Amino acid sequence: MGDHLRLEFEGAVAHLSIDRADRRNAFNQAMWEAMPGLIEAAVAPPAVRAVILRAAEPGVFCAGADIAEFATKAPDAEWRRVNQAAIARTQIALARAAKPVIAVIDGDCVGGGCGLALAADIRVASPRARFGITPAKLGLVYSLHDTKLLVDLVGPAQAKRILFTAGLLDAAEATRIGLVTMLADDPLPAALALAAQIAATSPFTHRHAKAIVRRILDGESADSPETAALFDSAFTGADFQEGVAAFLAKRAPVFADR
Known part of the structure; x- marks a missing residue:
């Protein structure tokens, strides 16, 4: 420090x-x-x-x-x-x-x-x-x-x-x-x-939303193969599974630290 x-x-x-x-x-x-x-x-x-x-x-x-x-x-x-x-x-x-x-x-x-x-x-x-x-x-x-x-x-x-x-x-x-x-x-x-x-929402979303906003600010205006693959892969991710389970159970989601 x-x-x-x-x-x-x-x-x-x-x-x-x-x-x-x-x-x-x-x-x-x-x-x-x-x-x-x-x-x-x-x-x-x-x-x-x-x-x-x-x-x-x-x-x-x-x-x-x-x-x-x-x-x-x-x-x-x-x-x-x-x-x-x-x-x-x-x-x-x-x-x-x-x-x-x-x-x-x-x-x-x-x-x-x-x-x-x-x-x-x-x-x-x-x-x-x-x-x-x-x-x-x-x-x-x-x-x-x-x-x-x-x-x-x-x-x-x-x-x-x-x-x-x-x-x-x-x-x-x-x-x-x-x-x-x-x-x-x-x-x-x-x-x-x-x-x-x-802190109550998905750290996976935070990380990638910030990166995508930065891409937009740096001049990108359309999905690349990388961002398209990221969008698709999120549907099999742990945070999506927890978010859906919490929604169906009518409880607050608990996203894992990682």
């Missing part, structure tokens, strides 16, 4: 917490390097059905990259290459994690912090959350992968507004344009309730 990041397990939920409140949870290079392994560890236990990405303390989600570190080291081209590779690995690991990822956002979610939230499957925010992507304030360019995550959520026009202005959106506006999935006065209990709903 990396410094300033914590991974804890609570029943069917893995909690991945950012714990650097004195720096508004800003990410340094060591944190970017540690995140992909923590995401992998979070989804590895069969009993885990959902991952919650959140701040260890309420009040701020993540202020983005550690600008003090960045300003000192960014002139070094090799450091920039390593830094960008670590950020990309983190974003890809979150966006393609094998299990649902819910970001809980209570406070500011800016720059690289907003990139983390974009890579989650679902974003649950409090009314005091604020969102911004700020490369334009530094004369920088947002990466293509992260920009695509933003465009996938809010569309190209809203993405351009966010990137051109580098302004902060309040939680209500972020919800209106699709950046936030759910708005809740107390977002962590709301996210836990959502995770409980997820």
Whole structure:
């Protein structure tokens, strides 16, 4: 586990917490390097059905990259290459994690912090959350992968507004344009309730539904032999057998951990 990041397990939920409140949870290079392994560890236990990405303390989600570190080291081209590779690995690991990822956002979610939230499957925010992507304030360019995550959520026009202005959106506006999935006065209990709903349904469905949505977002529009075979094979799977048995018996299904 990396410094300033914590991974804890609570029943069917893995909690991945950012714990650097004195720096508004800003990410340094060591944190970017540690995140992909923590995401992998979070989804590895069969009993885990959902991952919650959140701040260890309420009040701020993540202020983005550690600008003090960045300003000192960014002139070094090799450091920039390593830094960008670590950020990309983190974003890809979150966006393609094998299990649902819910970001809980209570406070500011800016720059690289907003990139983390974009890579989650679902974003649950409090009314005091604020969102911004700020490369334009530094004369920088947002990466293509992260920009695509933003465009996938809010569309190209809203993405351009966010990137051109580098302004902060309040939680209500972020919800209106699709950046936030759910708005809740107390977002962590709301996210836990959502995770409980997820845990009651098929992990086989979760894994493959997430992968198919990703295929669609990456440009596929018709079934391939692989996805057609997946659809067909599900009818002989253990989760389908349990789902049908539970429906006929008028009971809640109990899907096996795997």
